[in-house]
Amino acid sequence: MIILSRLFAASSSGPTVFVAPSQLTRIFGWPITNSEVYGWGIILLIIVTFLIVARKVKLHPARGFVGLVEEGVNFIIRLVESSFSNPKVGRKYVPYFVTLFFFILFNNWSELTPLIGDAFKGGGSPLLRPWTADLNATLAMGLITMGLVYYASVKESGGLRIYLRHFFVGNPKNPLYLVIGMLEMLTDLTRVISLSLRLYLNVTIGMIVIDVFAYLGHVLAPISALPFYLIEIFICMLQAYIFTILSVMYLAVAVNHAQDHNDLAHAEEDLTGQEQTGKIGAEPAGAASSGGA
Numbered sequence: 001m002i003i004l005s006r007l008f009a010a011s012s013s014g015p016t017v018f019v020a021p022s023q024l025t026r027i028f029g030w031p032i033t034n035s036e037v038y039g040w041g042i043i044l045l046i047i048v049t050f051l052i053v054a055r056k057v058k059l060h061p062a063r064g065f066v067g068l069v070e071e072g073v074n075f076i077i078r079l080v081e082s083s084f085s086n087p088k089v090g091r092k093y094v095p096y097f098v099t100l101f102f103f104i105l106f107n108n109w110s111e112l113t114p115l116i117g118d119a120f121k122g123g124g125s126p127l128l129r130p131w132t133a134d135l136n137a138t139l140a141m142g143l144i145t146m147g148l149v150y151y152a153s154v155k156e157s158g159g160l161r162i163y164l165r166h167f168f169v170g171n172p173k174n175p176l177y178l179v180i181g182m183l184e185m186l187t188d189l190t191r192v193i194s195l196s197l198r199l200y201l202n203v204t205i206g207m208i209v210i211d212v213f214a215y216l217g218h219v220l221a222p223i224s225a226l227p228f229y230l231i232e233i234f235i236c237m238l239q240a241y242i243f244t245i246l247s248v249m250y251l252a253v254a255v256n257h258a259q260d261h262n263d264l265a266h267a268e269e270d271l272t273g274q275e276q277t278g279k280i281g282a283e284p285a286g287a288a289s290s291g292g293a
Helices: 003-008 034-056 064-083 087-091 094-112 135-157 160-165 175-189 191-292
Strands: 023-027 030-033
Touching: 030 034, 034 064, 034 094, 034 135, 064 087, 064 094, 064 191, 094 135, 094 191, 135 160, 135 191, 175 191
Parallel strands: none
Antiparallel strands: 023 030
16 A cells, blocks of 8 residues: 555645656756656665575575576576577677566656655656666666667677678669668668667656546545556556667677678688689699590
8 A cells, every 4th residue: 555655645636747757956056857867766776686695596596586686587598599699699699688678667656756746746747757867877878778788789890881781682883772771771770769768758758647547536546546556557567678688689780690690701711612622623633534545
């Protein structure tokens, strides 16, 4: 019932919908919003949580909350390793994707606490707002993630030229393949927007839906909003998974394509070398038979 107490927070005039974060104060001229404050609080919570879990990790699988965290970490590790042709390459990026998944998950779930929305206000605005319900924050995560994807893709591919090659299905000198490749590159640049908008809209709309049905239910708010509250728990997990899996796939596709291209190039070189060796070996044999005649 402590968590469900937020369902009673809607005023008699209806819930107030905020689609953007509110400024709380300024520090050295820099605006501090309610989403930033709550986001830093979640970061501290994650650090403390994982420090506690790290001390309780044992050789045998743990139970309870520690076991759930371990299972979540193992799930992301398996997800990343299975996405790459060479699991060793994927392991290098496991720490980032594990951090990304739990950071988004904890922030998404933070919208379900009684601290969010109309429950606590200051100056007519909520004092706290989920980090992932701030488009600036989700856009920043999208930029950082795709920046890492591009950097790692170029690095693992062996250079910018080889990385750009995976956008083209054929020879870029062909006008048709060139146009298709340019469209693929343009589509690739829109991934930052799609990642950030998808996460922001799902979290924000989830908050609004819960507040609206809590208001419609009045004294029966827990009954009217509880189904959507439970659905939102699942959606929060799903959105954290979607953001993470898409980021992993973007990186894996580029790296795997480059590795396949390099393997094909090495195979062609080996085949060419064998053919040349065969020709060299055949020439002395032909010369010897001519001499014997």
